[in-house]
Amino acid sequence: MAVFYCFGNSNLKVYNRMKLIKGIEMIESLTLTVTDMKCGGCEANITEKLKAISGIISVAASAKNNEISLEYNNELTDIDTIKATIIATGFGI
């Protein structure tokens, strides 16, 4: 699994890289069915919000498929935080 990248801020990037090298097992993949994304603007909006969470490694949002796939460090964030951010941004789970 290629997980040696991060879209967060530079400090987070360094932190995640350290953690990834120490133990890849704390990285989790998650795909959620998310409603109400209509276009690329919606995808960009939710992607930006999710990437701002500490511990989020990657985000792929698809309005077409009503899906958001993420990789995250489960020591830094969790599914409840991710879901709450999606709902707070105006989308449905």
Ligand SMILES: [Cu+2]
């Ligand atoms: Cu849109």
